[in-house]
Amino acid sequence: MKVTHALHYGNGNTQYLPVSRGRPSARPPLWILILVCLVCVSLIGAYVYPPRRYSACYFFSSRVCSPIMDWLPPIARELTDDEIASQVVIKEILSTPLVQPKNPKIAFMFLTPGSLPFEKLWEVFFLGHEGKFSIYVHASREKPMYVSPLFIGRDIRSAKVVWGKISMVEAEKRLLANALQDPDNQHFVLLSDSCIPLHKFNYVYDYLMGTNISFIDSFWDPGAHGNARYTEHMLPEIEEKDFRKGSQWFSMKRQHALIVMADSLYFTKFKLYCKPGFDGRNCYADEHYMPTLFTKIDPTGIANWSVTCVDWSEGKWHPKSYRAVDVKYELLKNITSIGDNYHITSDEKKVVTLTPCVWNGMRRPCYLFARKFLPEALDSLMQLFSNNTVI
């Protein structure tokens, strides 16, 4: 396989081949010469133009291989059957204009272990806007007890979710599948039990409906919490240069939600090879699958930041969580006025990239939602919302 492959790329190198000017008397049969030539062309071809970076190193010792291979420009790789199939489906979904429904809605999808501590706040947020939203709840541990009629009957069939494992992504896919059943749903927002809205409903609705991009967090992180989680088992479809990281809390347009439904190629790679403890590393599929998928298939169709704010600035294993005493008008004002998103790499350089939040050519506030708020913050938040301090 690899030999024929290499032959295909090796065509330009025939000048290095031994030309057949052997002794005319003891000339070996022509077919042997041709065979020897073919083998030579293949080997030279495989060496100079590897079909992909690592496979050529099976032929040669890595000591010879790596320094030379590093100098070479990458070459186009032949797509696998699964990739060709996946590309036609994805291209078709992206290029087919969607039928605009008369009443476009936003699907709010809650991924929670049980009851929603901020149900009352969300009720205030939703009330009066019936017909412009739909709610879906995936409760993975226990059946939530609701007080608001808006939430009653909105649970979808759910399954156990283990933090950092593929079951997290499977739950996200389950929410998307349920929400896609309603053709009016045009935008799909993933929220956790600790998420709160930062604005009133109309602001959020206009913001999301006014754009045709998805807010999927994605960045290149060469460090310990980024590319160190990558494994070559993901080759050939996912190369290390394609591997991205980002927070799981997405907000995506319908076409992108359909692509998540259609994708089994990339999903399977993450299911098999991106998990805690695999191949001596801890990979968390929910932080890498969607950023990698969308950066690969539609990089300009995503914003590269999430509209859900979370504060990692304390540099701890978990993000900052907000208690009742933290909730003040000033805090909401601070978060809602943020106009740049930033990413920090986890390598020694700790490179910070600050990117202005821009879509349709205009600068915007980055965030519509925030986490993580502790349940005790509910009353203060309710006050802020009822005081009309939130716009």
Ligand SMILES: *[C@@H]1O[C@H](CO)[C@@H](O)[C@H](O)[C@H]1NC(C)=O
């Ligand atoms: C998204 O909207 C912008 C501005 O309205 C437009 O220029 C762009 O072509 C649209 N992109 C897609 C993929 O529809």
Ligand SMILES: *[C@@H]1O[C@H](CO)[C@@H](O)[C@H](O)[C@H]1NC(C)=O
């Ligand atoms: C997101 O990042 C990719 C590169 O990873 C880039 O091609 C794309 O333009 C970015 N999207 C926006 C909206 O800037």
Ligand SMILES: *[C@@H]1O[C@H](CO)[C@@H](O)[C@H](O)[C@H]1NC(C)=O
């Ligand atoms: C809001 O931001 C200002 C300036 O960054 C900071 O000094 C202040 O402590 C922040 N307030 C809250 C409540 O986070």
Ligand SMILES: *[C@@H]1O[C@H](CO)[C@@H](O)[C@H](O)[C@H]1NC(C)=O
């Ligand atoms: C909301 O308004 C009430 C009554 O005017 C006031 O007592 C309270 O301090 C306000 N709360 C906030 C968080 O501004």
